[in-house]
Amino acid sequence: xxxxALKTKGSPTPREKQTSGKIIxxxxxxxxxxxxxxxxxxxxxxxxxxxxxxxxxxxxxxxKESYVGFSNYIxxxxxGNYPFYYSAGYSVYITIxxxxxxxFCTSMAAWYISRVNDLFSRVVYYLCVFSMVVPFQMVxxxxxxxxxxxxxxxxWTIPVIYLGFGAGLAVxxxxxxxxxxxxxxxxxxxxxxxxxxxxxxxVVFPMMKPTLISVGVLEIMWVWNDYLLPYLVLDQTKYKTIxxxxxxxxxxxxxxxxxxxxxxxxxSLLPIIIFYLACQKHIIKGVAxxxxxx
Amino acid sequence: MKKNKRPxxxxxxxxxxxxxxxxxxxxxLLPTFVCFCIGFLWPFIQGIYLSLHSFTTTxxxxxxxxxxYVKAFNDAGFRQAFFYTALVAVxxxxxxxxxxxxxxxxxxxxxxxxxxxxxxxxxxxxIGGIVLGYIWKTxxxxxxxxxxxxxxxxGFWGLIVVLCWQQVGYMMIIYIAGLQAVPEDMLEAAxxxxxxxxxxxxxxxxxxxxxxxxxxxxxxxxNGFKLYDQNMVLTNGAPVRRGIGQTxxxxxxxxxxxxxxxxxxxxxxxxxxxxxxxxxLALIQLRATRRKEVQQ
Numbered sequence: 079x080x081x082x083a084l085k086t087k088g089s090p091t092p093r094e095k096q097t098s099g100k101i102i103x104x105x106x107x108x109x110x111x112x113x114x115x116x117x118x119x120x121x122x123x124x125x126x127x128x129x130x131x132x133x134x135x136x137x138x139x140x141x142k143e144s145y146v147g148f149s150n151y152i153x154x155x156x157x158g159n160y161p162f163y164y165s166a167g168y169s170v171y172i173t174i175x176x177x178x179x180x181x182f183c184t185s186m187a188a189w190y191i192s193r194v195n196d197l198f199s200r201v202v203y204y205l206c207v208f209s210m211v212v213p214f215q216m217v218x219x220x221x222x223x224x225x226x227x228x229x230x231x232x233x234w235t236i237p238v239i240y241l242g243f244g245a246g247l248a249v250x251x252x253x254x255x256x257x258x259x260x261x262x263x264x265x266x267x268x269x270x271x272x273x274x275x276x277x278x279x280x281v282v283f284p285m286m287k288p289t290l291i292s293v294g295v296l297e298i299m300w301v302w303n304d305y306l307l308p309y310l311v312l313d314q315t316k317y318k319t320i321x322x323x324x325x326x327x328x329x330x331x332x333x334x335x336x337x338x339x340x341x342x343x344x345x346s347l348l349p350i351i352i353f354y355l356a357c358q359k360h361i362i363k364g365v366a367x368x369x370x371x372x
Numbered sequence: 373m374k375k376n377k378r379p380x381x382x383x384x385x386x387x388x389x390x391x392x393x394x395x396x397x398x399x400x401l402l403p404t405f406v407c408f409c410i411g412f413l414w415p416f417i418q419g420i421y422l423s424l425h426s427f428t429t430t431x432x433x434x435x436x437x438x439x440x441y442v443k444a445f446n447d448a449g450f451r452q453a454f455f456y457t458a459l460v461a462v463x464x465x466x467x468x469x470x471x472x473x474x475x476x477x478x479x480x481x482x483x484x485x486x487x488x489x490x491x492x493x494x495x496x497x498x499i500g501g502i503v504l505g506y507i508w509k510t511x512x513x514x515x516x517x518x519x520x521x522x523x524x525x526x527g528f529w530g531l532i533v534v535l536c537w538q539q540v541g542y543m544m545i546i547y548i549a550g551l552q553a554v555p556e557d558m559l560e561a562a563x564x565x566x567x568x569x570x571x572x573x574x575x576x577x578x579x580x581x582x583x584x585x586x587x588x589x590x591x592x593x594x595n596g597f598k599l600y601d602q603n604m605v606l607t608n609g610a611p612v613r614r615g616i617g618q619t620x621x622x623x624x625x626x627x628x629x630x631x632x633x634x635x636x637x638x639x640x641x642x643x644x645x646x647x648x649x650x651x652x653l654a655l656i657q658l659r660a661t662r663r664k665e666v667q668q
Contacts, residue, residue: 104484111492117507117537118495124510136514183404190400193393202405209412211654213598215626216647219640220415220422223430228410242411245404265385274393278400303500305601306627321502325605328506336510343503350498358491365497366545 118347125150125340132336150341157338158327165323166345168233169302172319176240177297180248181290183241188252189282193261203253209246214306217243222310233317236308240301248293251367255289256282295357295364302350320346423640428633440641449616450642453625460528460621461596464535468592469585472540476547477573490548493541501601508534509606521610524618531619534602539595543588550584551577583661590657597650600624622646 123139124132131144138144155162191199221243225231230238259282267277305321312318318326324346327339354361393400418430423440425433444450475493479486496504512530513519520527554577562572578585600623603609609617609624617625626646629639 100481100483103478103481107478107483107489108485111489114492114537115495117511120511121507132510133514136511183407186400187404190393190397194390196394199401202401202408205413206408209408209416211651212412212416212647213623213643213650215600215623215643217412217415217419218627218643219630219636220418220430221411224410224415224418230410238407239411241404242407242409245408245412249404261386265389268389268392269385274389274396275399299498303502305500305502321500321601324506325502328605339506340510343506346503347499351495354495354498361498362490362494362545365542366549 121340121343121347125337125344127337127340129335129337132340146337150337151345153335154338154341154345157335157342160318160323160326162323162342162345165318165320168317169320170349172233172236172240172308173298173301176237176244176301177294179237179241180244180297181294184245184248184293185252185283185286185290186278187245188249189256189278191249192253192256193264203249206246206249209243210250214243218306218310221307225311231311231313233308233312233319236311239307239311240297243307244297244300247296251289251293252286255286259285291360292364292367295361296367298353299361299365419640420644422637423644426637428636436637440637441645443638444641444645447638447642449620450622450625450629452616452618453620453622456619457597457599457621460531460535460599461593464532464539464596465589465592467532467536468539468543469588471536472543472588473547473581473585475540476544476551477577479544480548480551490541490544493544495541496538497542499538501599502605504534504538505602505605508537512606521607521619524611527607527610527619530606531602534606535596535599538602539592543592546584546588546591547581550581554580586657586660590653590660594650594653594657597653598623600627622649 120136124136126146126148127140127144127150128146129150131138131140140146187202191203221239222231225236225239230236263281263285264277267281268274272280303321304319305325308317308319309322309325312322314322314326324339324342327342328334422430422433424436424438426436426440427433479489499507508530509520512526512533516523516526518526520530558576558580559572562576567575599621603619603621603624604627607619609620609628611618617628620628622642623646626639626642629635629642632639
C-alpha cells in the first residue's frame with residue numbers, strides 16, 4: 079500500500095508512464111517504417127515520371143509536367159534490343175522448375191540418406207554440408223565450363239545446375255527433419271505392403287510439409303534473385319533473366335532510360351511483394367530456418 | 373557373446389526395409405547425386421586442379437605449381453580488395469547488429485502494430501542484390517554532389533547503407549526469436565531486485581541472447597565477405613587509382629581477374645584462397661556456436 083502511495087505521488091503512475099512511452103515508441107516506429115519503405119516508394123512514383131525528371135529530381139513527386147502515366151511500363155517492355163517479357167518469362171520458368179526439382183529430388187535423397195545410412199550416403203551427406211560453405215567464386219569458371227560441356231547451358235536445363243549447386247542446403251534441412259520423425263510409421267507402412275516409393279510419397283512426403291515450405295521459400299528467393307550463375311551459364315545474347323536484364327540495361331547504354339528502368343524495377347519487385355503479402359509467415363519462418371544452417 | 377545378441381523381430385524388419393530402400397538407390401539418391409557432381413563436386417575438384425595450372429581454356433593446361441598463388445599474393449589489387457572487404461564486412465557487421473538488436477528490442481515491448489513494423493523491416497531482404505543496388509544507386513547518386521564511382525568514401529558508405537537496409541530486418545527476426553526466449557522469471561527477479569532498464573539489458577538480456585548474437589555476427593560477416601552483386605552495381609570497383617579499384621571487393625576482384633584470359637590460373641588461385649578464408653570463418657563460427665550450446 080505505502081509503496082503504491084509513494085509511487086503515485088507527483089509523477090504519473092508507472093502504468094501511465096508505460097503507455098505514454100509505448101505511444102511514443104509506436105509513433106517513432108511508424109515514422110521509421112515509412113522511411114524504411116522510402117526507397118521502394120521513390121522507385122514507384124519515379125516509374126510514372128518522364129526520363130529526364132528521374133535523374134534531375136528523384137525526390138519530387140510526379141507533377142503535370144513530368145507525369146507520363148504507364149508509358150514507362152510500356153516502353154520498358156520493349157526497351158533495348160531484348161524485350162523484357164522474355165526475361166520475365168525465363169525468370170518465372172527457371173524459378174518454378176528449379177524449386178520444384180530441388181524439392182522433389184533432394185527430399186527423396188534425404189530420406190534415402192537418413193534411412194539407409196551406409197557409408198556412401200554418409201559421404202554424400204557430408205559433401206552436401208561441405209558444399210554449403212563453398213563460395214560461388216570457387217566454382218564459377220569451372221561450373222560454367224562444365225555446364226557448357228554437358229549441354230545444360232539453356233534456360234530449359236539450367237534447373238539441373240541449380241539442383242546440383244543448391245542441393246547442399248536442401249539435403250541438409252531435409253535430413254535434419256527426417257531424423258526427427260519416428261521410423262515406426264514407415265515400418266508399419268512397409269509391413270502393410272507398401273513399396274519404398276509408395277511409403278515415401280504417401281507417408282513421408284506429406285509429413286515433410288513444414289520443411290518443404292521452408293526449403294521452397296529459400297530456393298525461390300535464391301533462384302529469383304540470382305545473377306551470377308545464370309549470367310555465366312546462359313548465352314547472354316539469347317537468354318536473360320530479370321537481374322541480368324536490369325544489369326544489361328544499365329551497363330550497355332550510354333544514355334540510360336531511367337524512367338523505363340524504374341518501371342522495370344517495379345515490375346520485378348511486384349511478384350516478390352505479392353508473394354510476401356500472400357505468405358509472409360512462411361517466408362519469415364523459412365528464411366530464418368536457413369540462418370541456422372551455419 | 374554373439375549368441376546372446378540375437379536380433380529381435382523389429383530389428384529384422386527395419387533391416388529388411390533398409391535393404392528395400394537401398395535397392396531403389398537409382399530412384400532416390402542417384403538423380404540428386406549426379407546433379408550434385410555436375411553442379412558442385414566436379415567443378416570444385418577441377419577448380420583446385422586448375423589453380424595449380426596456367427590455362428585459358430580447360431583443355432590447354434600447363435603445370436604451374438604454386439606460381440598462381442604467388443602471383444595472387446603479389447597482386448596489389450587483390451590485397452587491397454582483401455582489406456577493403458574486411459573493412460566493409462566489419463563496419464557493416466557492427467552497424468547491422470546494433471541496429472537490428474535495438475529494433476528487435478523495441479518491437480518485443482508489445483507495442484501497437486509491432487507485427488506490421490516487423491513485416492516492413494523484413495521486406496528489403498527479399499529483394500535481390502542487383503535490383504537493390506540499382507534502387508539505391510539512383511537515390512544516392514542524385515543526393516551526392518558527385519557519383520559514388522568518383523569518390524571512394526562515398527562508395528564505401530553507400531555500400532554500408534545498402535547492406536544495413538537489406539540485412540537489418542533479417543537479423544531482427546533472429547534477435548526477436550532470441551529475446552522471446554529470455555526466461556520471464558529472470559526478468560521478474562531482476563525487477564524485484566530493483567535493477568533498472570540498462571542493467572537488466574546488460575546483465576540479464578544480453579547473456580541470454582548470446583547464441584543469437586553469435587549467429588547474426590557470423591552471418592553478417594560471411595555475407596560481407598561474399599558480397600558481389602551490390603558491389604558490382606554501386607561502383608563496380610571504381611574509382612581506379614594506379615590500376616587498383618579502390619572499392620573493389622574480393623568476389624568482384626576474382627570475377628574481374630577471370631575475364632582476362634591469360635590471368636585465369638591466377639583467378640582460380642584467388643578463388644581457392646577466397647574459399648579457404650570463407651571456410652575458416654564458417655569453422656570458427658561452428659566452434660563458437662557449439663561452445664555456447666554447451667554452456668546453456
